[in-house]
Amino acid sequence: MSYRIIDTTxxxxxxxxxxxxxxxxxxxxxxEFRSDSEASAAQELARYPAALFAPPDGAFILVEHEGEIVGGGAFKRYDAHTAELKRIWTHESQRRKGIARRVVEELEARAVHLGYRRIYLTTGFRQPEAWGLYFDTHYVPLFDRAIAPEIHVRLPFGKDLRRPGDVDSLDDLRAREPLGARQ
Structure with missing residues (x-):
């Protein structure tokens, strides 16, 4: 089975x-947490202009398999040294096949090519598969794991692309309080 990576927008x-x-x-x-969940989801996806996910500061990739888009993801500039992963997705029929891991690896390679040294991301408290992916790909949780995920709402992770596992280089990205505390 072949999967093709497409750089696009x-x-x-x-x-x-x-x-x-x-x-x-x-x-x-x-x-169950948002009465307007459809509208909230649409608003989240429209939150950033497409130009942010294009070189020289970002990237947007799709994974094509047998003529169908089965996955993809993106990153945008977070700061001068940090890319922020967004929109990582795999079609439900293709999950548990390593596609999301490949998307993350492809995006990391593009981020390094563009000069980024770190990656930052947040994922939702109702997305345990995403947490597993980030743990498995050596991302460091930047939140207090002793606090229930639903209190955080958004769970931040980071990774030093030059020295994976180096947590000191990520300290400025660390959440000082749960990201849902002010919502």
């Missing part, structure tokens, strides 16, 4: 399955 018609899949995923997973 969220505005490309090929990106529609990824964006629709993410919207459905967000709306479904957080429905």
């Amino acid at each position: 969220p505005l490309d018609a090929l990106a529609k399955p990824l964006l629709d899949g993410l919207q459905h995923e967000y709306a479904t997973r957080y429905r």
